[in-house]
Amino acid sequence: MSVDRALIISALVIFVMMATTITGCWSRREIDTIGFLMAIGVDEAQEKGKIQLTVHVAKPFAIGGGAEAKGTTEEKPFWVVSSTGHTVFEAMRNLVSQSPRRPFLAHSRFILIGEELARRGIGDVIDWFQRDGEMRRRAWIVVAKGAKASDLLQVEFELEPMPSEGGMGIVMATRTELSTTITDCTLHCFLQQLEGEGADPVATRAEIILRPQEFDIRGELRREKVGASARITGAAVFKDDKLVGWLNKPETRGFNWIMGQVRSGIIVIKKPGEEDRFIGLEILRARGRFRPEFKDGRVSVTVGIEAEANVGDVQGFIDPLRFPEIWDSMERRMATVIKNEVMAAVAKAQELGSDIFGFGAELNRRDPEKWAEIKDRWDDEFPRVGVHVEVKAKLRRSGLVIRSTRIKR
Amino acid sequence: MLRKLWQVLFKRRQRRQSSGQVRTGSAEKRISSELPVNRERIKAAFGNSADLVLQDLETGAQGKVSALVVHIDGLCDKRLVAEVVIRQIADTEHEWNSAKQAYMDLKDRLLSGSAVKEVDSLDSFVASVSDGKCGVLVDGVTRGLVCDTRGWAQRSIDEPTTEVTVRGSKEGFVETLRTNTSLLRRRIASSRLWIEEMKIGRISRTSVAIVYISGVADEKLVQEVRNRLERIDVSAVYESGHLEEHIEDAPFSPFPTILRTERPDKVTGALLEGRVAILTDGTPFALIVPATFTMFLTAPEDYYERYFIGSALRILRLASFFISLTLPALYVAVTTFHQEMLPTPLVLSVAAQREGIPFPAVVEAVLMELIFEVLREAGVRLPRVVGPAVSIIGGLVIGDAAIRAGLASPAMVLVVAFTGIASFATPVFSLAIGVRLLRFPMIALAGALGLFGVVAGMAAILAHLTALRSFGVPFLEPLAPVVLSDLKDALLRAPWWALDTRPRFTGKARPVS
Numbered sequence: 001m002s003v004d005r006a007l008i009i010s011a012l013v014i015f016v017m018m019a020t021t022i023t024g025c026w027s028r029r030e031i032d033t034i035g036f037l038m039a040i041g042v043d044e045a046q047e048k049g050k051i052q053l054t055v056h057v058a059k060p061f062a063i064g065g066g067a068e069a070k071g072t073t074e075e076k077p078f079w080v081v082s083s084t085g086h087t088v089f090e091a092m093r094n095l096v097s098q099s100p101r102r103p104f105l106a107h108s109r110f111i112l113i114g115e116e117l118a119r120r121g122i123g124d125v126i127d128w129f130q131r132d133g134e135m136r137r138r139a140w141i142v143v144a145k146g147a148k149a150s151d152l153l154q155v156e157f158e159l160e161p162m163p164s165e166g167g168m169g170i171v172m173a174t175r176t177e178l179s180t181t182i183t184d185c186t187l188h189c190f191l192q193q194l195e196g197e198g199a200d201p202v203a204t205r206a207e208i209i210l211r212p213q214e215f216d217i218r219g220e221l222r223r224e225k226v227g228a229s230a231r232i233t234g235a236a237v238f239k240d241d242k243l244v245g246w247l248n249k250p251e252t253r254g255f256n257w258i259m260g261q262v263r264s265g266i267i268v269i270k271k272p273g274e275e276d277r278f279i280g281l282e283i284l285r286a287r288g289r290f291r292p293e294f295k296d297g298r299v300s301v302t303v304g305i306e307a308e309a310n311v312g313d314v315q316g317f318i319d320p321l322r323f324p325e326i327w328d329s330m331e332r333r334m335a336t337v338i339k340n341e342v343m344a345a346v347a348k349a350q351e352l353g354s355d356i357f358g359f360g361a362e363l364n365r366r367d368p369e370k371w372a373e374i375k376d377r378w379d380d381e382f383p384r385v386g387v388h389v390e391v392k393a394k395l396r397r398s399g400l401v402i403r404s405t406r407i408k409r
Numbered sequence: 410m411l412r413k414l415w416q417v418l419f420k421r422r423q424r425r426q427s428s429g430q431v432r433t434g435s436a437e438k439r440i441s442s443e444l445p446v447n448r449e450r451i452k453a454a455f456g457n458s459a460d461l462v463l464q465d466l467e468t469g470a471q472g473k474v475s476a477l478v479v480h481i482d483g484l485c486d487k488r489l490v491a492e493v494v495i496r497q498i499a500d501t502e503h504e505w506n507s508a509k510q511a512y513m514d515l516k517d518r519l520l521s522g523s524a525v526k527e528v529d530s531l532d533s534f535v536a537s538v539s540d541g542k543c544g545v546l547v548d549g550v551t552r553g554l555v556c557d558t559r560g561w562a563q564r565s566i567d568e569p570t571t572e573v574t575v576r577g578s579k580e581g582f583v584e585t586l587r588t589n590t591s592l593l594r595r596r597i598a599s600s601r602l603w604i605e606e607m608k609i610g611r612i613s614r615t616s617v618a619i620v621y622i623s624g625v626a627d628e629k630l631v632q633e634v635r636n637r638l639e640r641i642d643v644s645a646v647y648e649s650g651h652l653e654e655h656i657e658d659a660p661f662s663p664f665p666t667i668l669r670t671e672r673p674d675k676v677t678g679a680l681l682e683g684r685v686a687i688l689t690d691g692t693p694f695a696l697i698v699p700a701t702f703t704m705f706l707t708a709p710e711d712y713y714e715r716y717f718i719g720s721a722l723r724i725l726r727l728a729s730f731f732i733s734l735t736l737p738a739l740y741v742a743v744t745t746f747h748q749e750m751l752p753t754p755l756v757l758s759v760a761a762q763r764e765g766i767p768f769p770a771v772v773e774a775v776l777m778e779l780i781f782e783v784l785r786e787a788g789v790r791l792p793r794v795v796g797p798a799v800s801i802i803g804g805l806v807i808g809d810a811a812i813r814a815g816l817a818s819p820a821m822v823l824v825v826a827f828t829g830i831a832s833f834a835t836p837v838f839s840l841a842i843g844v845r846l847l848r849f850p851m852i853a854l855a856g857a858l859g860l861f862g863v864v865a866g867m868a869a870i871l872a873h874l875t876a877l878r879s880f881g882v883p884f885l886e887p888l889a890p891v892v893l894s895d896l897k898d899a900l901l902r903a904p905w906w907a908l909d910t911r912p913r914f915t916g917k918a919r920p921v922s
Contacts, residue, residue, distance in 0.1 A: 027746060027859070028745050028746060028769075028856075028857075028859070029745065029746075029748075030744075030745055030763070030769050030770060031744045031745065031748055031756070031759055031760045031763050031770070032760055032763040032764055032765075032766065034748060034760070036748075036753075036756065036757065036760065038753075058757050058760075060757050060758075060760035060761035060764055061761055061764040061765075063757055063758070063761050104748060104749075106748065106749030107748075107749070107753045107756060109753070134749065136749070162757075165753070165754070
């Protein structure tokens with residue numbers, strides 16, 4: 001046997017031995033050793049200066065994704081657990097002492113923030129969420145109105161066993177096809193607004209609604225499992241990183257009109273001629289834009305909104321073919337409603353002193369020199385900004401019928 | 410690198426270079442003028458084999474000339490031997506003055522019904538007889554005659570079992586070389602279809618035919634095929650796969666660089682593209698060189714069905730090629746390294762399925778793949794009667810029981826099953842089996858390094874494929890190097906009226922004549 005050959009054989013043997021013995025786990029983690037965090041809640045801890053982290057962990061075995069559901073239907077498919085720490089990161093690591101499975105963040109849908117902490121400022125807690133490699137910037141930021149995040153994490157939705165999925169279902173439906181009464185507010189855009197000059201962030205608002213544990217429908221005794229549920233609507237207004245107030249549903253849509261984020265929703269107008277009856281209009285498509293300008297040393301903003309809608313339902317009788325003027329007056333009323341929503345949002349924002357629309361940022365883009373002058377007193381200037389709204393409203397179709405049914409009297 | 414390693418570890422035995430011809434001994438045995446001497450020599454050459462038939466005949470008016478008829482029982486058509494040879498010799502009433510005259514008469518007139526040939530030496534006489542010909546020796550003449558009376562039991566032309574098509578010719582090659590060449594000749598009725606025959610195998614003397622279309626196939630290519638075949642020095646050729654291993658460009662590659670087929674229409678198409686076919690006696694599998702990667706994903710129907718159907722099927726096959734190579738590896742990588750890549754409901758469902766399974770995903774994958782491979786291998790060689798039993802055990806019991814026993818997750822069974830099916834979508838078995846073998850290193854890479862490992866493995870395979878050549882043609886042509894005109898018939902098939910150029914390697918692009 002030549003030296004050459006011996007060398008190669010021994011190298012091979014060593015290679016095989018190494019390959020079979022030193023293959024460490026590195027970043028390998030089996031899927032069944034991971035605890036998937038579905039939502040993360042942050043509150044002030046009772047202990048002064050500490051942060052309480054509450055997480056909602058999925059229990060896959062209780063979902064029963066396989067051939068047979070292993071868990072009983074009574075078992076909840078999630079686990080809510082909390083821990084404390086001086087920082088979010090420490091609290092997260094402290095969690096490990098309670099969870100047999102390693103927390104995994106990439107599937108977190110929500111970052112919930114308790115109102116108390118939000119009012120105190122969330123700048124110190126938000127850092128970890130953008131710094132950690134597992135966290136996604138697509139997670140939604142939700143502020144619990146009048147509650148702690150840990151309480152909000154206890155809610156359940158009747159149609160979804162997993163509350164995070166249920167919450168996500170509501171968010172997705174609300175922001176698109178149904179009403180657009182929440183704002184698109186992910187960690188990513190929250191951070192952008194937080195850092196951006198002349199802009200303040202908004203977040204989604206959620207309230208806990210309590211439901212009776214048991215109730216009786218027509219003598220039938222039915223167990224209502226859901227004790228507390230959540231209503232996700234409206235928006236939380238921040239000034240810098242501190243919560244300063246809330247937008248209700250119309251105000252939130254007013255905000256969305258300005259931002260051009262309205263996708264659909266219902267506009268209710270009073271029926272022309274019969275002021276006690278209503279007409280529901282469904283928004284088809286909308287465009288919104290705003291243009292801040294300097295006029296006589298003051299800042300004024302022109303908001304332009306174009307909206308199209310269909311007639312959804314009508315109380316009373318209309319016949320637009322014979323009386324076309326009703327169509328015009330419906331359009332006018334629709335424009336008025338939109339304008340009112342926009343003005344309400346502006347008024348609330350100016351009252352709270354928070355430039356959630358980013359008027360300042362847009363000013364900066366259009367006229368950086370003027371902005372440099374006004375920048376330092378923008379906080380004083382913003383509440384005095386004059387907003388002028390122009391709405392072009394158009395009604396398109398009237399549903400399957402044009403004329404209402406004439407009811408015999 | 411592998412080749413070097415191989416050479417170091419197993420020093421190749423130095424082979425004696427030989428032309429592959431029967432060693433022409435220095436003293437080639439001549440045919441004696443004495444019939445009994447010849448008779449004894451022939452008997453000795455065959456070791457008095459039981460199937461050797463020697464018949465002494467008297468010919469001419471008074472039976473003045475004696476002759477010896479030699480053939481091998483079973484290789485000759487008995488009726489032909491009786492009518493064309495024996496009766497012609499025995500029944501003739503010619504008046505011959507000498508044996509020489511009788512010999513010439515036999516050669517030119519009496520036996521001419523059977524493609525008679527003249528041989529000079531006893532060795533070639535014996536070789537012809539063992540080839541199935543009928544030999545005739547005349548007393549007093551030092552030359553012999555061989556008549557072509559070959560005819561033996563052979564399988565009838567049948568539908569090829571390994572390459573079934575829905576539409577297209579149902580003829581497949583058989584084990585007899587001459588029948589196979591006739592199948593080709595029938596499809597290309599041109600004198601330009603050239604068939605060169607040679608014998609390979611010192612003992613077996615197997616006929617091997619190089620088939621090409623003169624003027625279409627590159628002469629250099631034909632010469633290269635000839636050279637490589639002539640270099641083969643073996644005692645016997647068992648099957649065309651035996652030749653394939655001797656002449657292929659990359660014997661250490663898991664990918665085949667020679668295409669094999671048992672369909673005459675496929676060979677015809679290849680010949681018309683300027684390729685060369687190698688037909689081997691004793692096997693229905695013909696070899697086609699040069700072979701490129703896209704040919705292995707091509708089925709005859711691509712050309713017979715309308716072009717967009719053919720194109721869609723090719724894309725489907727390419728997709729299943731990648732699936733059969735990477736799907737288990739991707740599954741392992743994603744579930745053990747990149748849980749963030751799956752949608753949330755799916756990741757929870759997969760996690761729920763893996764709940765309580767004792768093995769890591771990579772072990773689970775290898776285990777299930779092994780079970781599948783064993784089932785497949787058992788299924789190939791299964792006697793028909795036990796077939797259903799094994800498929801029940803395999804399909805139902807193992808699949809279901811593995812899940813119930815908690816050894817495998819349903820998702821993994823699905824992945825393995827789908828991978829297995831996808832590997833059967835590759836039309837050429839030799840490529841499919843190579844890919845199946847590569848799947849295991851891919852799973853190991855995925856289990857150790859995640860997607861990074863999968864990508865590294867794919868990159869290595871791609872680099873290897875790019876480096877491969879088949880008889881001078883890059884294996885990935887026309888994809889790499891890109892040959893625009895050849896892309897018409899690579900991953901997609903252009904309509905027939907647009908396929909008006911030959912592949913680049915033939916060197917004769919246009920027109921197709």
